[in-house]
Amino acid sequence: MRGRSGRRRGAPDTKGEILAAARAVFGERGYDGASVRAIAAAAGVDPALVHHYFGTKEKLFLAAMEIPWDPALIADAIADDSTGVGVGERAIRTFLSVWEQPAGRGPILALLRSAMQHETAALLLRQFVTRAILGRALVAFQGVPDGALRAEAMVSHLIGLAIVRYVVKLEPLASVSDEELVRLVAPVLQRYHDGPFEPGE
């Protein structure tokens, strides 16, 4: 179907071949180790064609993994403190906007499943989360001592929440409304931003 679109250039399945090559190279080398050049070589095309079709490495990764949301927008929504709403509430609301949509949930669950099965997939997820989400969202923790550690603890809570609410489906947590979840979780996440923490002795 896609190959028949008049808007696209190149052979009908060139894009599909690039995406397959991207999945293979990301899977073997991780996010940081994979380059557009290596993916182009694996697909037997010019790197310029990959850039033409997909833009950046990040966008190529999102297309290859069929992730329908933009991590930059996710991270910006968490980082944006101009709304008068704390980072805890921004994080849980952004989380719900992705996970309450089955189309948004599927690909990230697939990534998480792979990461739990294979060391290389765990590396891929770690690097992707670090580069594409944490790196940007950390703006919200600027000036907070141990900001990266606090932000990762917050992310870890959200990952666990996803598993318990959408996969394991523990009740009553699986059935509370979005607004109830925000009221329950936001102040706890906010504690990671605002609360005291003495890292070492």
Added chain:
Amino acid sequence: MRGRSGRRRGAPDTKGEILAAARAVFGERGYDGASVRAIAAAAGVDPALVHHYFGTKEKLFLAAMEIPWDPALIADAIADDSTGVGVGERAIRTFLSVWEQPAGRGPILALLRSAMQHETAALLLRQFVTRAILGRALVAFQGVPDGALRAEAMVSHLIGLAIVRYVVKLEPLASVSDEELVRLVAPVLQRYHDGPFEPGE
């Protein structure tokens, strides 16, 4: 090896057959739906022999899944408020006592992996966590409104922490010491016990 032990009665592989039958029946029917009677029937032995070898259904489940820790002790350690330490710190310390041991980590990770792949395994994990851990640990939330919801939110954070620290290995979270993790996470978990929460409008 086990079959050669002089301490055990019955044919050398009867225990192994009961464990295999237990895995199959738990996998098909979930934790609540599986009975010692059904497992005995699947193994072709008398239910009394299953009780003789393994005791309760919970103990049979732990043996079948090769879980080396006792959920009753885990739950009691979280529930025991005679120590002068808050439930948040008790929960994170108990968590670390299981997850910092590779032998303790392996089986629960295997359960979690299965739960993320198969609906029936998710049911099994949900029922096991509910019956064997949450049901007992909820003592710590007695008298707290919405105690079950608060306790599950706490559990969800611990599950996510396990994935980020031991599977995805996000740094710096993967490398902080146990004591640093306690100082970071305990007050946040405690907030689920003590903090205000208005569930509905």
